[in-house]
Amino acid sequence: MNTKATGRGWAYxxxxxxxxxxxxxxxxxxxxxxxxxxxxxxxxxxWPLLLFVGIEVLARVAFPTGFGYAFLRFAGVGLVALVAAIVSYRHLSGLFDHYGDDPMTVVIGPLAIDGLLAVCSAALILTGRKRALAEEAPAAKPAPPTTFEELFPHATAIHAEENPTYFPAAWSDPRQTHADAPVSPAPALPTPEPVPAVVDALPAPAPAVEECEAPEPEPQPEPVDPRMVTALPFDPLPEVGDPDRHPEIRRRAEALKAEDPKRSQQHIADLIGIARWTLRDALAKTAPQPASPPALTLVTT
Known part of the structure; x- marks a missing residue:
């Protein structure tokens, strides 16, 4: 099994x-x-090409060390990637909304496409750093010799040839070396006197006092924004592709704006149940056209 695989092929x-x-x-x-x-x-x-090229520059170019270069590398490339990601997200979301996808797909669908590009690019950065650190790591040095045989191997070999029965002192068995030595009995130890118990003389511990926990305050309900409350009844919005969908969106937007002039386009879009850019497209397509001026008639005398 290859233990050095980093998965860079899948990331690419x-x-x-x-x-x-x-x-x-x-x-x-x-x-x-x-x-x-x-x-x-x-x-x-x-836009997606800007995002991809910026992340590749961040992953491959070896910037010099220093705060200024780090700021140029991450803040500069991060700003380019953020702007490109926002514009690409809006394009993909508008495309899904045009083809009639549900609101959940319109909101989170673009994240799967651009998110795959961002995550795989981040994986390229991480694996590139690990490979660079592995190449820069110094090779492990062998342990220095500590015994006589390791320090002087030639002297040990010559001495063993001249004295075949020689063994270092570290290899001798102390049980065989001192087997015939006389053994003296150990002196008897005096019997210790009993120590009186002092457990009963200690005062009894004070009873533990239970601390009363203060009751937790009840959570207060969050105030409701009056701009997000309406009393206007609306029927279900026409489906995507219906010619009455955009005029109906404009009629509802004008009614909600007249009910509360403080409402923004985002509030009105949330009350209707559509995306903000869908509301703006409907308002732009149903805007009243300016009246054409009367044609001039050439009078000859």
């Missing part, structure tokens, strides 16, 4: 897979509104 595969899916989805986003220009398609595909 996941980064390329996530980047490819993200680029494809970002390219498909401009086609929602019709036939886009070529420059718009190129800029839509650039």
């Amino acid at each position: 595969f996941g980064a390329i897979l996530g980047g490819g899916l993200s680029v494809t989805a970002n390219i498909a986003h401009p086609y929602i509104a019709g036939d886009p220009a070529a420059l718009e398609v190129i800029f839509s595909a650039a």
Whole structure:
């Protein structure tokens, strides 16, 4: 079994897979509104590429040590990755909403695609650091010799050839060396006198006093934002693709704004049950068109 495998191949595969899916989805986003220009398609595909290239630079380029270089490396690349991730997330979410996916998929679906790219790129950074540390680690030095035989192996071999019955003192058996020595009996120890017990003379411990715990305060209900409360009854919103969906969204938004002028677009979108960018698209598509000026008539005399 290979114990040195780091999984960098799978990390590269996941980064390329996530980047490819993200680029494809970002390219498909401009086609929602019709036939886009070529420059718009190129800029839509650039956001996941910016994220991928920035993380690769962070993982591969060896920056010098120092606070300034560390700030340039992490804060600079982090800002580029954050902006690219936000724009790519909005493109993917708008694409899912256009194809009629449920609200949960619209919110968390883009995280799986761009998240795979980010996680695999982070794995490349971690495995790259481990490999660099393993290459820089010094080789283990052998232990220094400590015995006479290790310090002077040639002298030990010559002495053993001249005296075949020689053995170092450390190898002799003390039981055989001192087997004939006389053994003197150990002196008898005096019997110790009994010590009187003093346990009864100690005072009895004081009874433990139980501490009364203070009752925990009851949790107070969180105040409800009045901007998130409405008395207007609404029927279910038309499905995606229904021509009455955008006019109905505009009618509900105007009614909620008239009920409480302090409501923002985010509050109105939450009360209707749609995403904020869906509300903005509906308002933009149903905005009243300016009246065309009357045509001029050329009068000749």
